[in-house]
Amino acid sequence: MISALDDTLLALADPTRRRIFEVLFAGESSVAEVATAIGAEQDELSNHVVILEEAGLITRRRQGNGEFIAADPTPLEVAAEWINTNRELWAMRSQIEETGPAPASPQ
Secondary structure (H helix, E strand, C coil): CHHHHHHHHHHHCCHHHHHHHHHHHHCCEEHHHHHHHHCCCHHHHHHHHHHHHHCCCEEEEEECCEEEEEECCHHHHHHHHHHHHHHHHHHHHHHHHHHCCCCCCCC
């Protein structure tokens, strides 16, 4: 689980890769269309596409001379679970710091 989380967070740490992923929310697109949408050259996207694909955030397929990519949000579930768990733990910690620790129960 940690490896999948690391891969997802590292892939989305780069603003260009986040933008690619956001463009793909609309559906599958050719690499050329994505390049145009984000204002980049297709060659620039190559490394980003590989990283997103290795993290499981996109799928890639070839059709004729074109290459098409699509978003796969499944790895976001692992990241969201980790974020939500830690957010809840921090909220509990904040509450304890504000109110003080609960009194010890008599033994």
